[in-house]
Amino acid sequence: MDMMEQKLNWMEKYDEVQDVARKTGKPILLFFHSHHCSGCKMMIEKTLPTRDVVLHAGHRFALGMFEISEPGNKDLVKKYNVEWTPTFIIADKDGSEAYRFVGYLPPKDFRAQLILGEGKVSMRNEDYDKAISCFETIDKKYPETEAAPEAAYYTGVAQYKKTNDAKMLKNAHIYLSRKYPESDWAKKAFAWSGL
Template sequence: MSDPVVAGYIEEHFVPWHVDHSRDTALVTRFDVFMTPTQLYLDEKGREFYRTVAFLPPDRFLAYLALGRGMILFRTLRYQEAADVLDTVPRDLVECGATPEAILFRGVALDKLSGGHSNRKRSGLELQERYPDSDWAWRSLVWRGQ
């Protein structure tokens, strides 16, 4: 990894594992790797919680790394940590395709903590305002009461 910020984020938050697509065919098959590069976001048991494919510039890749990390936390029921990490995507990182997805799941994570629905609605309204044509805004339509 040539970008020091991305390399530092990976080193701090992940255990990177490089698989040779042409030699490690059992892993390629197990994880259904159909193109390179593929980034899988797995837990310590090898369960996949998120995936990205193809190359991205460092700033966008960093946003997807944060989103992938947030999704691991979300799907392992660590909702406060997930919300905190997902919030870094729209707040601190470059605006890209990861941003609306992070906004939606941040709201869901906060509602999982509170037992309510107000954060989903707030996320839906933010998506409607900032990313009205995104699929994530459409997915939040039901929460906005429309």
């Protein structure tokens, strides 16, 4: 854990995390873990210390790490309904959850999830250009990850919200049905096929 703490500035007090987020405008990344969790240990030892993760998470998020069994963290665990560890929650600067993912991920998949979360925060803030940029980045740089079909789906959603043009949704359906035909996101986008 020392290696990670030297590279990422994880705060252990939620109020401090929120203060940093509000002052910087950065989204919040909350990491809920347990000392007895093998997935948490792997995240701490293998994924979080990698250069790309440190650069990405360290520069683009206000970071909070919380051990779920600590008495001082019980209210936060309840607030965010943390049922399993590791749980990562991406929230806007006010702490409103925009995205979550649970379980161990290798660095490339973890970064894709972080970018997806950034896109979801941008959607919430109605910054559709930034959301589209995030989602398209996943599709271009991380097409083999589980985040990619979801990102392609939300690219269509963000484009539609930006333009109010239903063709954007239909285009997303076509793209998903060709690139990720077996994904749940392609199935969900099928509703747009008749637009």
